[in-house]
Amino acid sequence: MKDTFSISESSITFDSLRKELSRDKPYFQELYNADILVLPYKSFKEYNSPVFSEETESFVYHAKNELLNKPANIELFMQDDKYEELELHADTVNIPLLIWDYLVHPIAIGLVVNYVTGLIKQRNQQVDIKLESIITKNEKSRKISFSGSINDWKEAMESLPKDFWDDDILNGNPRIIEDEEFKWLADRKSEAVRSGDETTANEVWKIEQISGIWNMYINAFSTLKEKSNHQEVWNTLAQIEIKIGSLRKHYNFSNQYKLLFIESTVREFQKLFPYKFFTSRESIIKETRCSICGQIRSLRNPCGHIKGELYNGEMCYREITDIELIAIALVSNPVDKYAVINIQGKEYNYKLLDTFIENLTNPFDEWKVDIIKIKDPVYKKVGRNKPCPCGSGIKYKRCCMKSGNDMMDHFEFSLQKDMIKPDLIGKRFIL
Secondary structure (H helix, E strand, C coil), rough: CCCCCEEEEECCCHHHCCCCCCCCCCHHHHHHHEEEECEEEECCEEECCCCCEEHHHHHHHHHHHHHHHCCCCCCEECCCCHHHHHHHHCEECCCCEEEEEEHHHHHHHHHHHHHHHHHHHHHCCEEEEEEEEEEEEEEEEEEEEEEHHHHHHHHHHCHHHHHHHHHHHHCCCCCCCHHHHHHHHHHHHHHHHHHCHHHHHHHHHHHHHHHHHHHHHHHHHHHHCCCCHHHHHHHHHHHHHHHHHHCCCCCCCCCCCHHHHHHHHHHHHHCCCCCCCCCEEEEEEEEECCCCCCCCCCCCCCCCCCCCCECCCCECCCCEEEEEEEEEEEEEECCCCEEEECCCCCCCCCHHHHHHCCCCCCCCCCEEEEEEEEEEECCCCCCCEEEECCCCCHHHHHHHHHHHHCCCEEEEEEEEEHHHCHHCCCCCCCC
8 A cells, every 4th residue: 555644734622522521421530631532433424423443442452551651541532332333344454533632642653553563463464554643732733644554654653743843933933831731741750650650750851851941942032032131041041051961861862842953042142142251169069969869978878879860750960968168260161151240330231132133033043153353443553563552551562462352252143044134234243
């Protein structure tokens, strides 16, 4: 069979299905909380009653067993006494019509793949599948229709999360991940921990980190557009760097979810801030505790938890409980970028950043900035043997010309061609 694959908009969502439920039915709560639902076909030819595919019973039995230790639930969207099955005796395996939330997308893929793989092993021959599935994301849903081999279906479906996640970006409307979605993730992680499924709990942690990075980046961009709270934005960008660093050890980075874009663009934004010097502490750490078990660190009797590793959906770190400050150093390339020096009565100049941000309309507009050195206009017409304009009283050639202090930063911006606004063309930014 030649593979066919199509995607179309669908009006069916979890919310629309839940509105059909009656609260006085005994199965209401199970259906309401389900992450994956098996739906009936509305009709078949002249038969106008809802019917399920002939694989429904065995698929649901298989799925419920597989989901025993996973943070997802599957239910049949029908009362038992109204269940009717369509028998076709076709060569193609007709997987039931499924709807699932995009957050359990990998789990749903696994259910179908494992089920079909079992059929292939049982029949000792390759089989083709026919499957319609609906994937929902908030109030939107898409229907995916497929017929062909299970391997091709798996490959096609695994490419969908990026498309779904990026859909808001492509429409120019990147959105914040809502509190309800974080709560959903937290609940799934708790369920995984209770059931002893550490692998799933750790996978949920990764999704939480990605979602947090996504939100912080969009919020930082929005604040920059308001030309306010610049240092708060700087701190947020630093926090994004920390989160990406923690995530990288446990997640195979690609540009899925725009992570590589966010990482590189954070660095570009940091170039535009006027901060040049920072404080850095020199200290003696006398005691730390493990964030996982609370045990005081001991080299001879370690608790067994390794800093930076994941345990039941939480990353292990060392909590400092006793520290002695020795000195404060002044640095230009700090590990802790939060430590910006603020001088009383002095304000930083954010004109470069505020001017440039006017030319961006979307957090995911592509751009970069190169910083090159040019001669400060003050020094351009100064002769080598003339007094240095810095006021030192020394000849220019032996002072700022020799030290390089006569050079200044010049910012050259590269933007997507269709983003460039007329007022930016030919403009120079000098800091």
